[in-house]
Amino acid sequence: MTSKAEESRATRRRGVGLVIRTAAVIIVLLFGAANYLVLDYAIERADSFVAETERTLVRNEFGHQIDQVVQYQSQLSFWDKSFNELADGMPGDAFVRDQLRDWMWSDFGFSWMIFASPDGEKVLGVYRGEKVSESKAREKLHWVSDLTHKAERKYREALSPDRGGWQVARAKEDPDLLTPALPEIHVTGMRLIDRVMSIVVVQAVVPKSLYIPAHRLEPTLLITVKPVSKKMLANTERRLGVHDLGFTPIVTQEPGLVMTPVGADAYNPMVASWRPNMPGSFVWRSALPQIAMFVLVFAGVMLFVTLRFSALIKALQRSEAKNAFLARHDTLTGLKNRSGFDEEVRRAIRKGETKPFAILALDLDKFKAVNDRHGHAAGDAVLQAVARRFSDRIGKQGCVARLGGDEFSVLLTGERSCEALLELAGSLVRDTQVPIAYDGQLLVIGGSAGIAQFPQHGGSVHDVMVMADAALYAAKNAGRNRAVHADHVGQEMIIEAGEARAA
CATH class of the missing domain: 3.30.70.270 (Reverse transcriptase/Diguanylate cyclase domain)
Structure with a gap:
């Protein structure tokens, strides 16, 4: 009788022990699964946040570069001397030598500069400071024809009758900007020119007064091409802290490659691409070996999660602080930009x-x-x-x-x-x-x-x-x-x- 009771109690103890062990295993598994899911979600959000932040920085950086190219080009297209030079047709050799070769090419690095009438009857092209044949210039015009049409349309939409001629609408001045406001008659785009991604700016040549005599209504368009050089990309990489920055077809599907369109050009089949500073892979390599140990020690798991989240937040804060600093400071001198x-x-x-x-x-x-x-x-x-x-x-x-x-x-x-x-x-x-x-x-x-x-x-x-x-x-x-x-x-x-x- 006693033996049976002892066996019964032993069986109950074994049953309770089994339940406790099973419950402990279930709790540990649930805890491990919860930590795994939380860590996976945090890494996904961190990767997404870093990628979106870098997308914004890259778009802003290329937008700034396009604005600079517009300002540089405006020094020639928004100029009395250019307008007067075109009075009798295309620019002369002296103008090409002094203004296009020795200035726009040598100083600003515009690879192509093309003067063209909207109907394409008159064309003059300069490549790397040297005049080229009309056929070569027309070949380049073919790849930017949509931009030239838009530029002509914007020019004509900006005109209003004035004093027997036409007046181009002035841009609204922004007192908070140091750069001068330009008439809204230019068009920009990012295009693959001579196998190099380039910034293209098209604008009708107008005088400083913005007054167009009646006999000069038909505009002459100036098309300039500024290649995005390897040095420009390297400088951008250094400023933004990204890697392998370049351009890739929009249909590219490559793991680990972040892409974003730049330049707001619907006809551009290329997008900016780079390798982001994703913390996910680093966190996974560091955390996975620990998770196997943390499922056995609950306190260790909680401590590790706290430390990992703290380190992740600090890393993101440092990344944000660095990006904010780079956006407002000159990388060469450390002064404000x-x-x-x-x-x-x-x-x-x-x-x-x-x-x-x-x-x-x-x-x-x-x-x-x-x-x-x-x-x-x-x-x-x-x-x-x-x-x-x-x-x-x-x-x-x-x-x-x-x-x-x-x-x-x-x-x-x-x-x-x-x-x-x-x-x-x-x-x-x-x-x-x-x-x-x-x-x-x-x-x-x-x-x-x-x-x-x-x-x-x-x-x-x-x-x-x-x-x-x-x-x-x-x-x-x-x-x-x-x-x-x-x-x-x-x-x-x-x-x-x-x-x-x-x-």
């Missing part, structure tokens, strides 16, 4: 007239000679040295920015006298004149500075920058290596500076 400087100036403008500020426009003299003689590495060393000197000189007084090339700007907040500003600007000019040691030799440059103040010299960013540029031009015209305050600039120089910024 044009976008970052625009934000600082807009912030100063919003503080109102009770919070005055000054803008110093600075430009390096003889910098191009250093680049030509010693190479771009020497030029970069000069820009970095000058940036350090400017930053040390300004300190906490304001913000120093590199707007591009050898152009710098300084924002100084607070009330300052003309004499104090001239003394500070003169110190910055002298900083540029101190020789810079590079590769066993001393590089010598100079600098010029222009000063304008808010609100004395304008109630908008554009107006103050125009005055600062006018003062800078006055400094250069007076012999360079000096600073000039906007109060000492004549009206003619102000008009010239405004036209130069608009171009």
Whole structure:
């Protein structure tokens, strides 16, 4: 009897033990499955977030590059000299040599520049600075015919009768933008030209006054092609922190490749593609071996999940902080770039007239000679040295920015006298004149500075920058290596500076 009772109790204990073990296994399996699903979801969301962030950055970067190409092209298409040159037909050899070869090709790198009438009767093409046959030019026009049709339509839609001729509608000025507004008659696109993805800009050539005489109603279109070079892609990779950036057909289906259309061109069969900084594969390689151990130790699993999520969030925060920094700073010098400087100036403008500020426009003299003689590495060393000197000189007084090339700007907040500003600007000019040691030799440059103040010299960013540029031009015209305050600039120089910024 006792033996049977003991056997019964032993059986019950074994049953309870089995239930407990089964329950424990089920709990561990459920816990492991829950952690697996949570981790998988987090990785998927993190990968999706990083990919979408990089898509936005890539689209914005190419949009910025297209805007720059439009600005460069407008210096030729929105110009009295170009309009007058086309009065009797196509441009002459002197114009092709001086403006297309020695300027647009040598300085800006436009591979193709084509002048064409909308009906295609008159065509002149220049490739890499040299005139080409009409047949070659027409061949390139075939691949951008949709853009030329759109450009002609936008030109005609912008016309209104005026004084016996026609007036092109002016663009609305945005006081928060430093770049001048252009008439809305240009068309842009991304095309595969000569087997290289290129930025194409098409616009009718118009004079600065935007007045078209009646006998000149039929436009001449200027088509420019700016190749997206390997160097441009490498610089973009470095700025955005992506890898293997390039272009691929829109129908490509390759695992691990992120793609996004750029340029808003419906006829472009290519999209930008790159290898994203996906944290998923790294997390999987790190976490999977741990999951097998964590299903045995509940506390260890919870600790690991907490640490992994914390590390993931910190990695995303660092990535966001890095992207935000790159969007507002110049990668070569570490100074604010044009976008970052625009934000600082807009912030100063919003503080109102009770919070005055000054803008110093600075430009390096003889910098191009250093680049030509010693190479771009020497030029970069000069820009970095000058940036350090400017930053040390300004300190906490304001913000120093590199707007591009050898152009710098300084924002100084607070009330300052003309004499104090001239003394500070003169110190910055002298900083540029101190020789810079590079590769066993001393590089010598100079600098010029222009000063304008808010609100004395304008109630908008554009107006103050125009005055600062006018003062800078006055400094250069007076012999360079000096600073000039906007109060000492004549009206003619102000008009010239405004036209130069608009171009």
